[in-house]
Amino acid sequence: MILVTGGAGYIGSHLVMALLEQGENVIVFDSLEVGHIETIETLKKYGNLKFVQGNLKNLDDIRGAFLVNKIDTVVHFAAYSQVAESVKNPQKYYYNNVYGTLNLLNAMLEFGVKKIVFSSTAATYGEPEYTPIDENHPQHPINPYGKTKLMIEHIMDDYDTAYGLKSVRLRYFNVAGADSKARIGEWHEPETHLIPNILKATSDKVFKMFGEDYDTKDGTCVRDYINVEDLAQAHIKAIDYLKQGGETNFFNLGTNDGSSVKEVFAACEKVKGESIPLEVCPRREGDPATLVADNKKAKDVLSWAPEKDLEHSIKTAYDWEKELKSRISE
Numbered sequence: 001m002i003l004v005t006g007g008a009g010y011i012g013s014h015l016v017m018a019l020l021e022q023g024e025n026v027i028v029f030d031s032l033e034v035g036h037i038e039t040i041e042t043l044k045k046y047g048n049l050k051f052v053q054g055n056l057k058n059l060d061d062i063r064g065a066f067l068v069n070k071i072d073t074v075v076h077f078a079a080y081s082q083v084a085e086s087v088k089n090p091q092k093y094y095y096n097n098v099y100g101t102l103n104l105l106n107a108m109l110e111f112g113v114k115k116i117v118f119s120s121t122a123a124t125y126g127e128p129e130y131t132p133i134d135e136n137h138p139q140h141p142i143n144p145y146g147k148t149k150l151m152i153e154h155i156m157d158d159y160d161t162a163y164g165l166k167s168v169r170l171r172y173f174n175v176a177g178a179d180s181k182a183r184i185g186e187w188h189e190p191e192t193h194l195i196p197n198i199l200k201a202t203s204d205k206v207f208k209m210f211g212e213d214y215d216t217k218d219g220t221c222v223r224d225y226i227n228v229e230d231l232a233q234a235h236i237k238a239i240d241y242l243k244q245g246g247e248t249n250f251f252n253l254g255t256n257d258g259s260s261v262k263e264v265f266a267a268c269e270k271v272k273g274e275s276i277p278l279e280v281c282p283r284r285e286g287d288p289a290t291l292v293a294d295n296k297k298a299k300d301v302l303s304w305a306p307e308k309d310l311e312h313s314i315k316t317a318y319d320w321e322k323e324l325k326s327r328i329s330e
């Protein structure tokens with residue numbers, strides 16, 4: 001059985017859907033602080049899913065999940081992940097992300113579970129020294145959120161050396177899109193990600209574009225948008241890699257290609273078929289001009305490659321926005 005922490009959230013729910021559709025037995029452990037019970041109810045329609053509501057900050061909550069289920073692998077998404085909030089309130093981030101993960105790892109050791117796939121992030125690299133960013137790029141995170149993820153990567157190395165706990169750390173770039181059938185999708189309040197915010201913009205709440213004087217193709221920031229279903233497939237490959245006896249490892253998950261904010265904005269207008277209200281604002285502090293992944297290692301070692309393009313991600317995100325609106329207004 002596979003335990004997915006944070007499986008009621010955005011990315012975790014897409015992995016759970018993919019696992020259920022290939023007949024896996026899955027347990028989701030989630031506090032529902034950010035994730036939604038409606039997502040769990042939807043997922044339950046597609047396979048054998050158990051749900052445990054609990055918080056990683058409480059060791060007994062997570063021990064309880066191991067106690068009554070035969071778990072062989074863990075996929076760990078549960079974390080807080082808003083960069084700006086982590087700068088304002090680092091205590092919240094270190095406590096939840098680092099202490100919560102320590103509880104999870106300690107429960108795994110207690111119950112003899114030695115395989116974990118972990119959601120790391122491009123934010124562990126900090127200000128890029130070169131681009132595309134490969135896995136050898138120095139890791140100097142510039143905010144508490146990125147630091148919590150790097151600390152966890154270091155803890156996982158030490159737990160391998162001392163206890164033989166094997167981890168695969170997947171460093172995601174910008175995750176985008178939704179389930180191709182609009183059953184689940186991104187559902188954050190407040191929403192901080194670019195594509196849903198462009199799609200949600202109205203004349204009362206215009207989309208704010210921060211900075212158009214960067215040293216990039218059109219002056220706006222360039223990011224690497226990786227589709228959430230492609231990302232789920234990478235997790236399945238990482239689980240298989242560990243099941244086949246793979247050593248602790250880490251991989252960038254991105255597309256090797258960057259899109260500027262202006263390009264994403266234009267693609268959103270095309271998908272919506274209408275013009276979207278826009279205000280150009282000064283740069284925000286801490287936004288690097290370009291963040292693009294070199295994904296060769298994941299291709300070579302995991303035999304994974306992204307298949308879905310930016311337009312597909314925007315289209316599925318838009319279909320999900322409409323679906324969510326209709327469910328909420330029911």
Ligand SMILES: NC(=O)c1ccc[n+]([C@@H]2O[C@H](COP(=O)([O-])OP(=O)(O)OC[C@H]3O[C@@H](n4cnc5c(N)ncnc54)[C@H](O)[C@@H]3O)[C@@H](O)[C@H]2O)c1
Binds near residue numbers: 036080121171
């Ligand atoms: N979304 C991105 O673009 C992106 C990029 C890089 C890395 N990541 C990482 O991927 C993971 C998933 O991201 P997401 O966008 O799906 O986030 P999300 O907030 O939608 O999902 C996280 C889930 O974890 C749960 N959770 C948080 N703390 C918990 C705790 N202490 N105990 C139990 N459950 C807890 C939340 O309720 C939520 O359902 C996170 O670890 C994030 O840092 C995300």
